[in-house]
Amino acid sequence: MHFASDNSGPVPPQILEALAAANQGYAMGYGADAEMEQVTARIREIFEAPEAAVYLVATGTAANVLALSVLCQPWQTMFCTRQAHINVDECNGPEFFSGGAKLTPVCDADKMTAQDLRAALEGEENRGVHGPKRGPVSLSQVTEFGTVYSVEELAGLGAVARDYGLPVHMDGARFANALVSLGCTPAEMTWKAGVDAVSFGGTKNGCLGVEAVIFFDPAHAQEFEYRRKRGAHLFSKHRYLSAQMLAYLTDGLxxxxxxxxxxxxxxxxxxxxxxxxxxxxxxxxxxxxxxxxxxxxxxxxxxxxxxxxxxxxxxxxxxxxxxxxxxxxxxxxxxxxxxxxxxx
Amino acid sequence: MHFASDNSGPVPPQILEALAAANQGYAMGYGADAEMEQVTARIREIFEAPEAAVYLVATGTAANVLALSVLCQPWQTMFCTRQAHINVDECNGPEFFSGGAKLTPVCDADKMTAQDLRAALEGEENRGVHGPKRGPVSLSQVTEFGTVYSVEELAGLGAVARDYGLPVHMDGARFANALVSLGCTPAEMTWKAGVDAVSFGGTKNGCLGVEAVIFFDPAHAQEFEYRRKRGAHLFSKHRYLSAQMLAYLTDGLxxxxxxxxxxxxxxxxxxxxxxxxxxxxxxxxxxxxxxxxxxxxxxxxxxxxxxxxxxxxxxxxxxxxxxxxxxxxxxxxxxxxxxxxxxx
Amino acid sequence: MHFASDNSGPVPPQILEALAAANQGYAMGYGADAEMEQVTARIREIFEAPEAAVYLVATGTAANVLALSVLCQPWQTMFCTRQAHINVDECNGPEFFSGGAKLTPVCDADKMTAQDLRAALEGEENRGVHGPKRGPVSLSQVTEFGTVYSVEELAGLGAVARDYGLPVHMDGARFANALVSLGCTPAEMTWKAGVDAVSFGGTKNGCLGVEAVIFFDPAHAQEFEYRRKRGAHLFSKHRYLSAQMLAYLTDGLxxxxxxxxxxxxxxxxxxxxxxxxxxxxxxxxxxxxxxxxxxxxxxxxxxxxxxxxxxxxxxxxxxxxxxxxxxxxxxxxxxxxxxxxxxx
Amino acid sequence: MHFASDNSGPVPPQILEALAAANQGYAMGYGADAEMEQVTARIREIFEAPEAAVYLVATGTAANVLALSVLCQPWQTMFCTRQAHINVDECNGPEFFSGGAKLTPVCDADKMTAQDLRAALEGEENRGVHGPKRGPVSLSQVTEFGTVYSVEELAGLGAVARDYGLPVHMDGARFANALVSLGCTPAEMTWKAGVDAVSFGGTKNGCLGVEAVIFFDPAHAQEFEYRRKRGAHLFSKHRYLSAQMLAYLTDGLxxxxxxxxxxxxxxxxxxxxxxxxxxxxxxxxxxxxxxxxxxxxxxxxxxxxxxxxxxxxxxxxxxxxxxxxxxxxxxxxxxxxxxxxxxx
The missing domain is CATH 3.90.1150.10 (Aspartate Aminotransferase, domain 1)
Structure with missing residues (x-):
């Protein structure tokens, strides 16, 4: 009778089998493994995004803080709900990786509305150089309260962000749970709704510890690689991350x-x-x-x-x-x- | 005929078996798993250090940069060899995690001598508040050139550091290789020689991805936990790190x-x-x-x-x-x- | 008819005369000028704090962010009102200088009450290592809305901070305006009420650009000096800062x-x-x-x-x-x- | 008989007179003063750079670290001589403001040669994502040993930097001393030789405390403004900085x-x-x-x-x-x- 968290249960056998299968012979390290090529191809296919840049890290917080650090300048503020994982559960990780950016809670509710977001955006940047500048919008899908933004809600928020020229990040620690709840496609839930970068969770949904970071615009790729390395999140034996993610995406697991x-x-x-x-x-x-x-x-x-x-x-x-x-x-x-x- | 790196080979079956064994039922996350208690006990025993604080992370760079960030203030400089992994292979990770500290290369050779170290320490901090202040000494054991500091060499370096009131860190990505090369005890190679903190490598010696950080003075423990979390290096499904490390330390693997x-x-x-x-x-x-x-x-x-x-x-x-x-x-x-x- | 700001008017003649008087012969730089000794003595006397550490910087934001960076760890959050200068008017300076700490708005009002503060403190740090930890309390005196905390209000807030073991900072950009409004002593408005560090403003009250940072516990002194230097806030021709502050504190100006x-x-x-x-x-x-x-x-x-x-x-x-x-x-x-x- | 430093003597009367002249009535703060417009116009004229972005700060270190923070990414390394002020006299300020970049000493001599620079550049960035990436080149003119790069030497270094696509910064704390030593124009000593940004010193050459930062490409302007503000280097009573610089540049002072x-x-x-x-x-x-x-x-x-x-x-x-x-x-x-x- 264990309902405490979706990170406390075991992983399905396919994941361990994939590790064993990957545990053969020699493999290039640091993301140059053959499995990673397959992961990238698979994610591009799933997201209908043939140019997307795809990276793997081992924790959801790493996915979030690294993705956001690419999208956010140190003098900006990120927009999220008050209870967003990035705001209350990452021990100032977003502030650290962004070099000192701020987070602005848009609302206290589980989901922000387009109206909430617009009001919060208007509330910032009325102080010239003195206040923080507007930065990325980060949406948790599934939210921290177990609800799911509809595709329309996402598109509405994406449109507001676009009005202000701001990038949108999705904290998809429970991406798959949201997706099957909505019954839409990954593309509909992301880039078609205006999302620029996704933390695509594997850990809470059956992996040992692997998350993908997806940028639909590959221009962000190079910077992400440097940030991942200096953040100490680049795995030498990367094949074991790739193998998990590949098994996760195989046969609909x-x-x-x-x-x-x-x-x-x-x-x-x-x-x-x-x-x-x-x-x-x-x-x-x-x-x-x-x-x-x-x-x-x-x-x-x-x-x-x-x-x-x-x-x-x-x-x-x-x-x-x-x-x-x-x-x-x-x-x-x-x-x-x-x-x-x-x-x- | 693969001699490119010790991170490109497979892991021994015991490690995968340990993952499978750990993959039963529910376990507390974030380091509160039962296996972690055993890991701590085992490392304290191996190091004859009953009060040591022990933490696990997934990469060697994470172990190094997080350990050093506890030992180094942003206005200080860390002392290492020019080719030290922290100086040339971590993409400014030590600078990032320390909040902007510097690294001072003590020598170009594989190993620094006590004389080298003393000269480098004298060379810094002669500029009052203007220059960087002296910070920790970091030693790679095995060195980046495959050589091994003798216990006497380590003790000599430790004595110099103590003369200046500086902490000593050991980058032990290949700790076990050095240990069996010397034939000494872990205690002799570390705290008995004046080492305060160790990055105790597992990844290069047969694990998928796990390193322990050991502080012999547990006063550093609390700060490390905050730094690990905000660095995005705290695993939710921590048991799979613990299981690797436990298997690694079992039966002399x-x-x-x-x-x-x-x-x-x-x-x-x-x-x-x-x-x-x-x-x-x-x-x-x-x-x-x-x-x-x-x-x-x-x-x-x-x-x-x-x-x-x-x-x-x-x-x-x-x-x-x-x-x-x-x-x-x-x-x-x-x-x-x-x-x-x-x-x- | 200019009521836009207290930083847009001229300075009184005494300040310019003091610059001219200081402009004689050679003087040691970087705070080792003779005038600075007098400034320190004068501030210690005014504050009845014979051991206080005193430093000068040129902007109020510098005083705030440097003082707070000494009192706040990167994994902590600072407590202030929503409209506090540090929260809305320093372009993420506190986040930058602290290495990524957060700011928690305690209330939307001009002043926080002891009850507000206690509620905000209780609201944080209920998430173990995951959320930010409690850090310093920062009070603006005069507040950003032109009101003044009474000595009793300050003492009440100081008591709450002490209950939680937290340091208290006072943003005294308008310190003198508050002091004459209350008719109390500087000691009563600060350390007697539990304040640990003060940004003691000169600029808004008639100087060209000078603020003192005062730590009542000199244990903070050394760290502040390093932080001021690496923050690029240490003046080489420091005598011109000292001269302003000295004239400001002379004859009750x-x-x-x-x-x-x-x-x-x-x-x-x-x-x-x-x-x-x-x-x-x-x-x-x-x-x-x-x-x-x-x-x-x-x-x-x-x-x-x-x-x-x-x-x-x-x-x-x-x-x-x-x-x-x-x-x-x-x-x-x-x-x-x-x-x-x-x-x- | 005082030859200790060029920051320990008095300032010429013109500077104090300019402060007094500026001390009339009300003036917009934060750089929006009328004198600043004149400063910008004057510097653009002097440098034959009608589009240059010009900013004032109060210390040479602030000019350097802020200028470099615009030119350097956190995962890069800056190239300078070993004894460069930014390397040994700014207490890790460049590391702090850049968010953790490194500094690579190109040579031990007073001046780097084009050959030195090329060798140093070749020495970095041969480690893929693992090592630091190449960042800006910073040249001190006058050098820290009192020598002056010739226009040809500067152009040679600029050409090397351009070969690698790197920006060039000039630490001109003693800009005027170098200029009159060479007898060239400011343009020849800077942008015509490939310099992108200049710390244009006033303090060591007769001001109380003012330095200009000049970007020949105004695309850097906006970012600099945010960085200056969050670095706490934006003066509220900015007119007193402008007045100094304007007097400094008037009548050839x-x-x-x-x-x-x-x-x-x-x-x-x-x-x-x-x-x-x-x-x-x-x-x-x-x-x-x-x-x-x-x-x-x-x-x-x-x-x-x-x-x-x-x-x-x-x-x-x-x-x-x-x-x-x-x-x-x-x-x-x-x-x-x-x-x-x-x-x-």
């Missing part, structure tokens, strides 16, 4: 994993709702936020369930509602969900 | 691999010497630099041998000597060495 | 200038109020924010008055109120104020 | 001062030579390096002469030669020189 995670989460959400839980955000992917009476949490934890309370503590008045976060990854057994729901 | 690499390199060196090669540095570990006539290189490359010319080009006068670098990892087959030598 | 500025602003405020202006913040020093009908602004601008509209534009419905900022420095002629008021 | 300094230094050099001093570098501007017997130094210091010993100490064997640095500014009285020489 990435989509299957995401569908499994989403549908298990939907099953969990249905049961929670039936038990009277109130969702703070509509369940749309593999992560949900639901309020339950404190006494219910106490019973669930006592029975061994693992998940995070989001607001409030385990101790306090019994009937008070306490919001919790539940995340399903591809691997969570349905019987665990059933066992959990039967406890409700 | 790390020492066996290093002994295999060193003895294969010795076999190669012997053959090269017999064939008239001149070594620019004495072969002491798993990397050698040898001058051969250009025509010999041409023949070897034509036959499929892979290694790097270090100085000079493949084209030119036939009999001119050209220096090449040959590296053996644990995996290089002895028949490859024999085949190679028979070509000479 | 600093207090006289501040009293003149404040009382002229009070005269202006009285007249504005009589004319029906609504103050968005109570006039307490030398800067006021008042709403007037748009048509009034149009008339004033047409007559040659100079000041900034703070919210809203000059064009629009005539009777709509538009808020403007009016600042008086020591030099503004009373007849200008009278002329201005007669236009109302 | 800058050239007169430089001629005075150079000719006094020539007089000093002549006397030193007559007294048997050996010059380590040929006297060409206003700074000389001469070896004298230790006993002579002892006698001179005892008589109150002020200057720096460059190599060696005041105590030791009497007849051993010890090299000293002597600098003349515009203000040094000829009788002081005569008095000094009579002591020899």
């Amino acid at each position: 990435w989509l299957d994993n995401a569908r499994a995670a989403n549908s298990k989460c939907a099953m969990l959400a249905e049961g929670l709702q039936a038990a009277g839980a109130r969702f703070t955000h509509p369940p749309q992917a593999n992560m949900i936020f639901a309020a339950l009476p404190r006494s219910t949490h106490q019973r669930l934890f006592a029975a061994g369930a693992a998940y995070h309370l989001w607001e409030g503590q385990l101790q306090g008045p019994e009937h008070e509602p306490v919001t919790a976060r539940f995340v399903c990854d591809w691997s969570v057994p349905e019987e665990d969900i059933r066992a959990f729901l039967s406890l409700l | 790390w020492l066996d691999n290093a002994r295999a690499a060193n003895s294969k390199c010795a076999m190669l060196a012997e053959g090269l010497q017999a064939a008239g090669a001149r070594f620019t540095h004495p072969p002491q570990a798993n990397m050698i630099f040898a001058a051969l006539p250009r025509s010999t290189h041409q023949r070897l490359f034509a036959a499929g041998a892979a290694y790097h010319l270090w100085e000079g080009q493949l084209q030119g006068p036939e009999h001119e000597p050209v220096t090449a670098r040959f590296v053996c990892d644990w995996s290089v087959p002895e028949e490859d060495i024999r085949a190679f030598l028979s070509l000479l | 600093w207090l006289d200038n501040a009293r003149a500025a404040n009382s002229k602003c009070a005269m202006l405020a009285e007249g504005l109020q009589a004319a029906g202006a609504r103050f968005t913040h109570p006039p307490q020093a030398n800067m006021i924010f008042a709403a007037l009908p748009r048509s009034t602004h149009q008339r004033l601008f047409a007559a040659g008055a100079a000041y900034h509209l703070w919210e809203g534009q000059l064009q629009g419905p005539e009777h709509e109120p538009v808020t403007a900022r009016f600042v008086c420095d020591w030099s503004v002629p009373e007849e200008d104020i009278r002329a201005f008021l007669s236009l109302l | 800058w050239l007169d001062n430089a001629r005075a300094a150079n000719s006094k230094c020539a007089m000093l050099a002549e006397g030193l030579q007559a007294a048997g001093a050996r010059f380590t570098h040929p006297p060409q501007a206003n700074m000389i390096f001469a070896a004298l017997p230790r006993s002579t130094h002892q006698r001179l210091f005892a008589a109150g002469a002020a200057y720096h010993l460059w190599e060696g100490q005041l105590q030791g064997p009497e007849h051993e030669p010890v090299t000293a640095r002597f600098v003349c500014d515009w203000s040094v009285p000829e009788e002081d020189i005569r008095a000094f020489l009579s002591l020899l």
